[in-house]
Amino acid sequence: MTVLRQWTVQLVRRDGRRVRSLPLGRARVLLSVAGTIVGLCGLGFLGGFLTASRVESNRILELEAELATLESERERMSQLAGRLNELEQEFGLLQDAVTAGRPAESLPVNVVPRGDMEVRSRTSAETATPAWPLTQRGFVTRHFGSRPDYSRDGHTGLDIAVPTGSYVRAIQAGRVEEAGEDPIYGKFLRIAHADGLTSLYGHNAWLFAAAGDAVERLEVIALTGNTGRSSAPHLHLELARNGALLDPLSLLADLSGRDNTAAPAERQPE
Structure with a gap:
């Protein structure tokens, strides 16, 4: 069986009813x-x-x-x-x-590299005369004192058009007073020479000297460029004696002389 x-599940109310x-x-x-x-x-x-x-x-x-x-x-x-x-x-x-x-024999004429002890013999007059600042042939595009129609101020120096990377030389022995970058001059150097003469080199692409450096006449101090307020590659050379601006062409060595084989072949009119 x-x-x-x-x-069986029984659900009981609370009252039990x-x-x-x-x-x-x-x-x-x-x-x-x-x-x-x-x-x-x-x-x-x-x-x-x-x-x-x-x-x-x-x-x-x-x-x-x-x-x-x-x-x-x-x-x-x-x-x-x-x-x-x-x-x-x-x-x-x-x-x-x-x-x-660059091999040594291809260095520009009259260049005295930093640290090179072999310097060409020169007379005291040649050494004292400010030299042309470039080894590359170029063209003078603006003269000292020239004034464009849009400006009331005369030009403070000499503008020489050359390709970027051309050698810039010290016109005379001296000591670098300033080396840096300026909104107008771009990368520039200012050198103090004897007799209160100072030279400024503007719009460079590269600087080889610093403030306080002693430089020799014709020593390469920079490479030209197009920095600062500049519309094309060129060197701006500015000379002053005791603070008074000078015409660079009135002081530089004879452009046709042996000391300046890289001077401009011609000058463009203002």
Whole structure:
């Protein structure tokens, strides 16, 4: 004889007046338990899924922040590479002009490189006379005192058009008073000579001397350029004695003489 087990759940009101009985068969109990287990498993799966999603979201945010950092570093490296390229070009220009780029026999006539102890013999008169400041042939484009229509002021010096990178020489022995960069003169040098004479060399691309340096007559002190207030590569030479401006052409050695083989072949009209 088979005995079927059955459970009964009685629901009693608080006042005890009414009682409800709910018979529960074995199948119903098993279904309830199975449903509970399935529900718990579903909740566990859902919780795990949400946790994994949150972890992935945090990881995505971390990767985005890392990507932004890498992009910033890449931009900085690009800027550094550009600056390095500029420095390499400037170094190449300096190297070609001063060291291995030119053999000794190809140096411009009358150039006295810094540190070279072999100086051509000259008379005292030749040494005292201010020399032409360039080794490259050029053209005088503006004379001292010339005044364009748009200006009330006369020109303070002599402008000589030459290609960028031409040698600039000290017109006379002296000591560098100023060396730097100016909004008007660009990269410039000012040298103090004997008898209160000073010479200024403006619009250079590179300077080879610094303030306080002693320079010899005809020593290469700079390379010409187009810096400052300038519309084309040229050298601006400005002379003064005791603060009073002078016409450079009135003091420089004879342009056709042996001391100035690189003087301009011709002068352009004002």
